[in-house]
Amino acid sequence: MIRNIHSAIDLAPAYDLIIVGAGPSGLAAAVEASAHGITVLLADENESPGGQIYRAVDRASNADLARMGPDYTAGRTLIKRFQAADLSYARRATVWSVGADEETGDGAHGLEVGISLGGIARPIAAHRVILATGALERPFPFPGWTMPGVMSAGAAQILMKSSGLVPSGRTILAGTGPLLYLLASQLLRAGVSVIAVVDTTPVENWRFALPHVLGFAASPYALKGLKLLWEVHRRTRVIRGATAVEAVGSGQFSALRVLRGNRSRDIPGDLLLLHQGIAPNLNLALAAGCDYVWDERLAAFRPAVDICGASSVPGVSIAGDAAGIVGAVASAHQGELAGLTAALDLHRISQGVYEQRRNELARKLARALRGRSFIEHRFRPAKTCRVPEDDGTIVCRCEEITAGKLREVAALGVPGPNQMKAFTRCGMGPCQGRLCGLTAVELLAQCRGVAPGELGYYRLRPPIKPVTLGELAALPHTEAAIIAVAGFVERAADSPQDH
Template sequence: MSRPMHETYDVVVIGAGPAGIAAATTAAGNGARTLLLDENAGPGGQVWRAITSTPVKQPSILGEDYWAGRSEVEALRKSGAEIIHGATVWSLDPSLEIAISIGGGSSFVRAGRVIVATGAQERPFPIPGWTLPGVMTAGAAQTLIKNAGLVPDGRLVIAGQGPLLWLLSAQILRLGGKIDRILDTTPRGNRGTALPRALPFLTSPYLVKGLKMMREVRRNTRIVKNVEMIEALGDGQLASVRYSAGGVAETLPADLLLLHHGVVPNVNLAMAAGVRHEWNEVQLCWTPVLDGNGQSSVEGIYVAGDGAGIGGALAALERGRIAAFAALKALGRNVPAGGEASARSALGRAEKGREFLDLLYKPAPQFRIPQGDTIVCRCEEIRASDVLKAVETGATGPNQAKAYLRTGMGPCQGRLCGLTVTELMAKARGTTPAEIGYYRLRAPVKPVSLNELADLPPDTDAIKAVVRE
């Protein structure tokens, strides 16, 4: 097992996506003893996944935004930060003690400041049949492209909305793949809601890139707009996709269905550490309550990147730098003049147009709040009707539903059902997601084996990491 070199660090960064890379580079580059922990085999997160090892070498296939990560990774490696990959952080205590599993064993480190940069995850897309083999998320397909250069074969349908849907479609086509149909679920009414916020987007760096990419996809694929219903059909394996748009229904034969309804912050670790979160009515998710530096409600814990609210890779970079500068100043370190101001200026440019995109790609209720026998909790195979029965029985929120049904108690610890359960219960009770709340999350936030627990030093800290009051 490759353990951390030290027991204490000035700054520990969790997550090696754009925000984590920028935070660790900034902290270590300014003299702080810095540890960067990440679950993946290499740096990059989802945006720059396999940036140092991808077999897809032709720059135009993955795009210039992907390859921009190479210089950031090079700067990280020169910064002096200690980097450990294959490291699962399963506990973060408010005292800034961190429990890590690496190679089958666990250990603790303590930090002066912690920067949580756990990034985003794809929003749950609970449609009938979404648990069938042959149904995947768009992000999973993109991981296969970046890690192994693999493109889907057979009859492919992509459904959903948002920038990643168009990017993935373009990458599949550039690699020689074929897409039978794209089912665009962007609600017709969103355009009118987003239009008043269009001006910043028109002057942002995203407009020209986005239009060019969409034209590229439209030239090579049939796209159905205003899709209002989707079902995955098959007996033990995906066989077809049924959808309706404009009151017209159609069933397509399909070997693979890729789903995507945008991304939301990955909040489990920060929530388990006690960081206060609030419901974001625009992005329809939970986001941490932070100050302008990324400092959370727990002293010494900062949150940066898409885990602080979805903003994209460029914004994540600058949020990581700003959090690192704040952590350095809190530790009494000197911060170079102009560095923080430059990061804030770049953040302002990166966030231009974000509100327009959030409003344009706000998912329709029927794709967020399932009905009937549609699976809600994949780990425990709990259906929407089961959750509604729990509400009728007296469950007032997700934690009561967990006690009745075991929702959120599987290996994903609510990552794939949490938002759905909150919104489903809020609708059933005629209230808001903010009133319903979220699961109470506690360590360990990721599955830990008995062997890993047995590897912990036998002291009070080890007990506290697993059993919280």
């Protein structure tokens, strides 16, 4: 049985393995690793396990399960396995740093994880860390996207899963990707008035997706996708080929202006839900110092990891959508591989046992990934939906920085997004760039005529999540704790006036 931890005071000083995130990959990693006798702590911000994909599935009613579909219901099996495992579970916990353990320095516990729980912060030592932080919805900046009555599709799905809340007025969905149609079908089953689905998927994407169609046809995605599309087309209006959109309203969303070629139309509505696909949640991985690359197919940055999830930082692995968008089933298999590798590294299983289990999981992972190439090419977001053409469009919602302001700064010759951040404060708000980072980098790359990978991403340092003064005051006054929060420690003895 799992041990529920409600306060940082109750955390052990050290664990063999700390897993961050209780989605499919984190849950599967915890189950696999604990089965080999490893002391495991799984820390997650949410009230219950499941992540975004399986959010609140353990307490969903039969009506909820019917509305959300069989893929959502499948999460119950994984959560039951997790609840029966021998490990520690810290719900409502915030992980704000991962780094080297400066206190030991002897390799006993090479890593340290900053965790806040119950209003108290603690640095916890670990042999290994698995980051299973999932994905974020890609920004979709266009004129009017910040006005009341406009929200992301993911946010609407969270409300539906966690609280049973659904829109009461005329609802419009706009964007691209499978989740757009999945949410539309879930809302329609819940009796919501979905008056239109506006698809911004570029028509030319078919040309790049066709070479991968046979793999997709042989995958589980094909039949599910066809059923989903048929259901949505049968029950509401679908407008394809939209090249631009604009939210219209006087202080409140009242209509979506849709541009197709040279023709435009206004669709009246009360709520607009947006989705342009998802991208790996990099913040904690980058703050830990993990290497990353620009993935042109995803149009996003992702961590550089091997097949078992190992990153460039010794002892730190990354699994699931946090390492690259792979879906729930593949995420679980990646989590299992990362948990299995941790058991090998900690000498809890032999090389022979490891290789046999690894080969089994690798085959399952390959099957789960079948069809992903088609999906990635087919639903790659249009450049105009990723980088706003209108200079008045807000890019950074936290600091209200417009695309025009970023272009002005780019014209000054700033070499990268970190310098742009210093000039404009874009990326300095509470979200730490999660809502503007990709847009800002691609916009700067466009202005300079280079690939986003040449510019890199924001330089992120701990704490990557807000930490209260009370939590900081509760930290043990050690050099490691100071480094975890500030990134450095000043030594008076080393100052020039002391010499």
